[in-house]
Amino acid sequence: MRFQDLKVGDVLLPKRAKVPKKVVRLNYRRYNGQTTDQIDSVTLEPMESWRGVTYNAKSSYSNNLYQGDFADFKYDGNVNEEKKEADMSKLFKVIGEEVYGIHIGTNTAGELVLEIRGDANNAIKAFKKDVLEEVKPYTVKLVAMGSGENPRHVTVEKGKLSKQDVIIWQQRVWVVVELDTKQDNCAEVTEKNAKRLVVGDL
Numbered sequence: 001m002r003f004q005d006l007k008v009g010d011v012l013l014p015k016r017a018k019v020p021k022k023v024v025r026l027n028y029r030r031y032n033g034q035t036t037d038q039i040d041s042v043t044l045e046p047m048e049s050w051r052g053v054t055y056n057a058k059s060s061y062s063n064n065l066y067q068g069d070f071a072d073f074k075y076d077g078n079v080n081e082e083k084k085e086a087d088m089s090k091l092f093k094v095i096g097e098e099v100y101g102i103h104i105g106t107n108t109a110g111e112l113v114l115e116i117r118g119d120a121n122n123a124i125k126a127f128k129k130d131v132l133e134e135v136k137p138y139t140v141k142l143v144a145m146g147s148g149e150n151p152r153h154v155t156v157e158k159g160k161l162s163k164q165d166v167i168i169w170q171q172r173v174w175v176v177v178e179l180d181t182k183q184d185n186c187a188e189v190t191e192k193n194a195k196r197l198v199v200g201d202l
Contacts, residue, residue: 001075003067006042009080011050012065012073019060020050022079027064041066050076054187056170091117091135094127100135101125139186141178142167153183161189161196169194 001010010023021044029040046060065073090103092114101114104124111126138158143151145166152174161167165176169189 003070004039006039007078009078011047011076011079012044013076015072015074019046019055019057020076021045021060021073022047024062039067049185049187050079051082054193058170092127092132093135095131095133101127136182136184137186139181139183140176141181142169142174143177145173145175151177153181153186155186155188157190166197167194168197173197 006023006026008023008026011020012023013020023042024045025043026039027041027043029036029038041064043062044065045062046055046057048055048057091100092103092112093100100117102117103112104115105113107113107126109126111128112132113124113126114132116123116125137155139153139155140161141151141153154169158180161176161179163176163179167174167176167189170193
């Protein structure tokens with residue numbers, strides 16, 4: 001990957017740090033008042049999670065990366081491409097039935113093509129979108145106490161947290177304000193990385 005080939009969504013891993021950074025803006029060089037097609041720098045932002053791993057993004061910072069410093073990073077893919085791949089493996093349920101399937105494509109009629117789970121013959125069937133619902137992980141919404149931190153949605157085992165529960169996670173105190181928020185790509189809260197106050201461990 002060359003510096004001039006970078007795109008918004010590309011992820012770079014700093015060789016001397018552990019937090020991956022995502023390209024969020026391409027800054028083009030100007031010449032005689034005109035914008036050229038040459039990238040002068042790219043703006044990077046630290047990522048909270050990437051390839052299934054959660055990072056302490058607060059320990060890093062946003063910055064502009066110039067070509068002279070590009071050698072300090074290694075290219076690790078594009079979040080948009082990974083999201084597209086993830087979309088193709090989404091699990092859907094037929095509404096009103098206990099039929100589940102993995103999305104493997106879309107046919108010419110615009111129907112979703114699913115590989116049916118639990119079928120001994122690995123049946124492939126097509127369904128209209130309005131008869132399907134996506135099966136999402138169980139997520140809850142957290143609000144940090146007294147820090148001004150933005151609300152966060154996190155994945156948690158269903159039944160482990162209740163509304164108004166207080167937990168310590170990522171060195172902050174959070175309150176559960178909403179259950180079953182059905183969000184994608186959320187960090188996971190478990191008994192290994194968090195503590196629930198008053199009630200005890202998660």
